[in-house]
Amino acid sequence: MNSKKILLRSRPQGMPNESNFEFTEQEVSSPAEGEVLLKALYISVDPYMRGRMSETKSYVPPYKLHEPISGGVVAEVVESRHSKYKSGDNVLGNLPWATYTLSDGNGLHKINPNLAPLSYHLGILGMPGLTAYCGLLFIGEPKQGETVVVSGAAGAVGMVVGQIAKLKGCRVVGIAGSDEKISYLKEQLGFDEGINYKTTSNMQEALEKACPEGVDIYFDNVGGEISDAVYTLLNNFSRIIICGQIALYNVTSRPTGPRVEPLLLTKKSLMKGFIVSDYAERFEEASKELATWVKAGNLKYEESIAEGFDKLPEAFLGLFKGENIGKQLVKVAE
Amino acid sequence: MNSKKILLRSRPQGMPNESNFEFTEQEVSSPAEGEVLLKALYISVDPYMRGRMSETKSYVPPYKLHEPISGGVVAEVVESRHSKYKSGDNVLGNLPWATYTLSDGNGLHKINPNLAPLSYHLGILGMPGLTAYCGLLFIGEPKQGETVVVSGAAGAVGMVVGQIAKLKGCRVVGIAGSDEKISYLKEQLGFDEGINYKTTSNMQEALEKACPEGVDIYFDNVGGEISDAVYTLLNNFSRIIICGQIALYNVTSRPTGPRVEPLLLTKKSLMKGFIVSDYAERFEEASKELATWVKAGNLKYEESIAEGFDKLPEAFLGLFKGENIGKQLVKVAE
Numbered sequence: 001m002n003s004k005k006i007l008l009r010s011r012p013q014g015m016p017n018e019s020n021f022e023f024t025e026q027e028v029s030s031p032a033e034g035e036v037l038l039k040a041l042y043i044s045v046d047p048y049m050r051g052r053m054s055e056t057k058s059y060v061p062p063y064k065l066h067e068p069i070s071g072g073v074v075a076e077v078v079e080s081r082h083s084k085y086k087s088g089d090n091v092l093g094n095l096p097w098a099t100y101t102l103s104d105g106n107g108l109h110k111i112n113p114n115l116a117p118l119s120y121h122l123g124i125l126g127m128p129g130l131t132a133y134c135g136l137l138f139i140g141e142p143k144q145g146e147t148v149v150v151s152g153a154a155g156a157v158g159m160v161v162g163q164i165a166k167l168k169g170c171r172v173v174g175i176a177g178s179d180e181k182i183s184y185l186k187e188q189l190g191f192d193e194g195i196n197y198k199t200t201s202n203m204q205e206a207l208e209k210a211c212p213e214g215v216d217i218y219f220d221n222v223g224g225e226i227s228d229a230v231y232t233l234l235n236n237f238s239r240i241i242i243c244g245q246i247a248l249y250n251v252t253s254r255p256t257g258p259r260v261e262p263l264l265l266t267k268k269s270l271m272k273g274f275i276v277s278d279y280a281e282r283f284e285e286a287s288k289e290l291a292t293w294v295k296a297g298n299l300k301y302e303e304s305i306a307e308g309f310d311k312l313p314e315a316f317l318g319l320f321k322g323e324n325i326g327k328q329l330v331k332v333a334e
Numbered sequence: 335m336n337s338k339k340i341l342l343r344s345r346p347q348g349m350p351n352e353s354n355f356e357f358t359e360q361e362v363s364s365p366a367e368g369e370v371l372l373k374a375l376y377i378s379v380d381p382y383m384r385g386r387m388s389e390t391k392s393y394v395p396p397y398k399l400h401e402p403i404s405g406g407v408v409a410e411v412v413e414s415r416h417s418k419y420k421s422g423d424n425v426l427g428n429l430p431w432a433t434y435t436l437s438d439g440n441g442l443h444k445i446n447p448n449l450a451p452l453s454y455h456l457g458i459l460g461m462p463g464l465t466a467y468c469g470l471l472f473i474g475e476p477k478q479g480e481t482v483v484v485s486g487a488a489g490a491v492g493m494v495v496g497q498i499a500k501l502k503g504c505r506v507v508g509i510a511g512s513d514e515k516i517s518y519l520k521e522q523l524g525f526d527e528g529i530n531y532k533t534t535s536n537m538q539e540a541l542e543k544a545c546p547e548g549v550d551i552y553f554d555n556v557g558g559e560i561s562d563a564v565y566t567l568l569n570n571f572s573r574i575i576i577c578g579q580i581a582l583y584n585v586t587s588r589p590t591g592p593r594v595e596p597l598l599l600t601k602k603s604l605m606k607g608f609i610v611s612d613y614a615e616r617f618e619e620a621s622k623e624l625a626t627w628v629k630a631g632n633l634k635y636e637e638s639i640a641e642g643f644d645k646l647p648e649a650f651l652g653l654f655k656g657e658n659i660g661k662q663l664v665k666v667a668e
Contacts, residue, residue, distance in 0.1 A: 051600075223595050237612075242599045255596070259589045261557050264607035265576045266385075271605045273598035278571075 001037075003028045003100035004309050008063045012053055015250045015320060020053065021069070021313040028100045030079060036108075037079040038091065038101045040309070040332040044072035044122040045316040046156075047221075048275075050249040060275075068096035069312075072122045074111065075101070076333075085110070092121045099309055099332060116294060123156050123327035124301045125290055127276055132160035132219075133286045134279040135241045137168075139272045140217040144169035147211050149230050152221030154181035156327035157243060159189060160290075161219045163299050166190050170217070173210045175226055177322035184325055189300055198322075203229035217241070223248045228258055234267045242273040250320060302326030335371075337362045337434035338643050342397045346387055349584045349654060354387065355647040356400070362434045364413060370442075371413040372425065372435045374643070374666040378406035378456040379650040380490075381555075382609075384583040394609075402430035403646075406456045408445065409435070410667075419444070426455045433643055433666060450628060457490050457661035458635045459624055461610055466494035466553075467620045468613040469575045471502075473606045474551040478503035481545050483564050486555030488515035490661035491577060493523055494624075495553045497633050500524050504551070507544045509560055511656035518659055523634055532656075537563035551575070557582045562592055568601045576607040584654060636660030 002025050009022035031037045049071055052063045063069055073095040077085045082105045085091070093108040095101050111121045123129060135157075142148060148165040152158040153174025162172045162185065173193045174185040182194035193210035200206045207215075207229055214235040220227055223245030234240075248255050264271060279286070293299035304324040306315040309332045318324055336359050343356035365371045383405055386397045397403055407429040411419045416439045419425065427442040429435050445455045457463060469491075476482060482499040486492045487508025496506045496519065507527045508519040516528035527544035534540045541549075541563055548569040554561055557579035568574075582589050598605060613620070627633035638658040640649040643666045652658055 220595070223593070227595065242595050245596050245599055248593070248596055255593045256590055257593045259557070259582070259591045260594060261554070261561065261576050261605070261607070262579050262582055262589070264605060265579055265609075266607070268608050268612055269606070271595070271598060272603070273595070273600070274602050275599075278602055 001028050001100060002026065003098045005068050005099075006097040006309075006312055007066050007068055008053060009066070011055060011065070012050075012250075014252050016050065016053060016317060018313050018317070022066070023310070028102060031081045031102055033081050035102050035104055036077050036082045036085050038073075038075035038093075038095065038103055039078045040073050040075050040095070040099055040101070041090075041334070042074040042119045042122055042305075043097060043309075043312060043330045043332055044127075045312065045319060045328050045330065046071060046127070047244055047246045047249065047319050049316065050320070068098060070094060070096045072127055074118050074121055090118055092126065097312055115291060119303060119305070119329055119331075120294070120301065122329055123303060124160055124294060124299065125287060128156035128327060129160050129290050130279070130283055130286050131243060131276040132157045132164060133290055134276055134282065135243050135274055136161050136164055136217070136219060138279060138282070139241045139270075139274060140219065140239045142168045142170050142217055145171075146216035147171045147173065147213055147235075148217040148219065149173045149175065149207070149211065149215050150219045150221070151175045151226050151230070152244060152246060153185055153191070153194065154325050155221060158219070158221055159185070159302065159326055160299065162191050163189055164293075165217070167293070167298060171211075171213075173207070175222070181325055184302070188302075197226055204232055207233055214238075219243060220245075222246050224255070224257070231258075231260060231263055234263065234269055236267055236269075238267055238269040240269065240271040242271060246320065304328045306330045308332070335362050335434060336360065337432045339402050339433075340431040340643075340646055341400050341402055342387060343400070345389060345399070346384075346584075348586050350384065350387060350651060352647050352651070355403070357644070362436060365415045365436055367415050369436050369438055370411050370416045370419050372407075372409035372427075372429065372437055373412045374407050374409050374429070374433055374435070375424075375668070376408040376453045376456055376639075377431060377643075377646060377664045377666055378461075379646065379653060379662050379664065380405060380461070381578055381580045381583065381653050383650065384654070402432060404428060404430045406461055408452050408455055424452055426460065431643075431646055449625060453637060453639070453663055453665075454628070454635065456663055457637060458494055458628060458633065459621060462490035462661060463494050463624050464613070464617055464620050465577060465610040466491045466498060467624055468610055468616065469577050469608055470495050470498055470551070470553055472613060472616070473575045473604075473608060474553065474573045476502045476504050476551055479505075480550035481505045481507065481547055481569075482551040482553065483507045483509065483541070483545065483549050484553045484555070485509045485560050485564070486578060486580060487519055487525070487528065488659050489555060492553070492555055493519070493636065493660055494633065496525050497523055498627075499551070501627070501632060505545075505547075507541070509556070515659055518636070522636075531560055538566055541567055548572075553577060554579075556580055558589070558591070565592075565594060565597055568597065568603055570601055570603075572601055572603040574603065574605040576605060580654065638662045640664045642666070
């Protein structure tokens with residue numbers, strides 16, 4: 001059987017583009033003893049993958065040149081010689097960008113198709129949902145009545161952060177890049193205020209208006225000048241959760257800006273970077289509560305689904321143009 | 335009775351100087367019912383006071399123009415009409431820079447002259463010692479075998495931080511501004527390594543050599559470029575304790591530098607500003623342990639004592655020239 005694959009052809013300098021990807025097709029053999037043959041159903045594209053395209057060491061190792069890009073994939077077992085899986089099972093794993101893949105089962109998790117739509121395991125019940133949950137609750141520790149600002153608010157993580165903050169009784173202000181997104185956040189997800197950073201000439205003024213009692217928690221997916229504006233409104237004992245820095249992923253020199261240390265000192269504030277796996281011990285409790293909220297309709301969820309394996313590079317590149325509302329996925333097969 | 339006083343004549347622009355201070359002499363009446371008359375014995379000068387000389391709101395309110403500077407003072411009760419105090423008692427309080435002062439007892443604490451030299455209550459058993467203890471242990475949470483870097487290492491806070499880190503089994507590297515200080519840290523206080531930032535042309539290289547296993551905790555009293563060099567060596571899950579930013583206190587524009595957020599993200603690290611009063615609930619436990627260590631000789635302590643009330647401005651200004659080893663005090667009377 002043949003499998004389509006997407007390899008890293010070259011490492012991007014600055015903003016990545018289509019030429020960094022290489023399509024190929026390879027024969028996939030039948031599974032050997034202890035292996036399963038997987039058919040990709042949904043493939044996730046996430047901002048953190050940009051880091052892995054560079055050679056720089058980061059918290060996840062770089063992709064290798066001329067080898068497949070990899071990431072979160074929901075797949076179906078089509079042939080199994082592995083005792084734990086049978087044909088027809090649905091699984092979640094960190095897998096190559098390929099239509100078919102052999103796996104020894106390492107790192108695969110069976111998922112229950114009755115719990116929620118399969119694709120949800122790449123989003124609200126998967127890495128982005130857990131990221132929102134763990135970052136906001138374990139670092140931010142939101143208290144009733146506090147003001148929470150979320151940047152990248154209409155992204156896969158941001159939309160969950162804002163909704164959990166609302167469930168905790170906070171005032172929630174989202175920053176996003178289009179009026180459509182802002183309307184969605186306010187009208188569908190219950191955010192108190194939204195700021196379109198692309199059309200707002202004075203972010204600080206807009207934030208002051210949206211946060212009359214200052215900012216207690218800033219959940220940052222973006223970094224750069226948007227953050228600088230938020231920092232000016234920090235309250236005493238505020239918490240800044242550094243989850244992503246998408247505004248800085250594609251810069252080629254070390255970014256500079258106003259120093260935050262004097263501010264953290266005078267405001268006695270905390271700033272903490274994390275990745276979701278830091279909280280692996282608490283995933284079970286987190287997943288359970290997220291699933292409960294989703295089922296009860298307390299947590300709404302939006303996906304942007306591109307159709308077709310060939311759309312993967314385009315869908316990934318779109319993340320940096322601020323095009324997607326909610327979790328960006330590519331549907332590869334039924 | 336006449337009392338000498340030092341008032342804030344003008345607010346400094348950038349580095350303060352003698353002209354910002356005004357000497358005066360005023361009559362002090364006898365204590366009314368409920369009051370005590372205090373004679374200053376030791377007056378503390380501390381870097382944080384620079385912030386109070388500016389009009390900008392900070393975590394402590396600004397000094398008022400043409401009113402006395404104030405801060406930590408060890409005094410003797412010379413006359414009492416307050417039920418809690420009698421003549422001859424020694425007290426610690428936040429008091430004006432004055433040779434004699436009336437007080438209603440508010441904020442005064444009796445101190446025991448047999449526990450340690452009186453002046454220690456302005457240092458290792460007082461605010462700087464508690465600052466070191468609370469910041470290092472409650473934010474830094476040092477673990478055996480970790481590497482701790484302290485900037486401003488020969489200052490009142492830094493020297494205690496380094497020694498406590500040694501007691502906790504850490505490798506300790508101090509950054510200070512003279513060879514004399516470095517020798518003191520290594521030979522007297524047991525620091526593993528010391529770096530004289532004034533004579534080191536490549537701080538990053540020097541730090542790499544001193545910290546072969548990277549940096550787990552950075553206790554920062556200084557800020558600015560020294561910190562930038564330390565940041566390049568941060569390990570995963572490192573903790574940066576922002577205690578002071580003396581390098582930035584006298585700058586007149588908002589300081590800029592390399593952004594720390596991407597680093598905090600990839601290193602999953604924490605940065606936290608604090609002032610010691612944030613941990614007031616834990617002062618009793620902290621004071622007790624500090625006193626035990628001092629008595630047992632596990633915590634050495636150094637003071638720079640200037641003699642005479644008139645030396646206060648000079649002693650304060652010296653803090654920003656990096657002149658003092660250990661806690662800078664002024665002895666006002668026997």
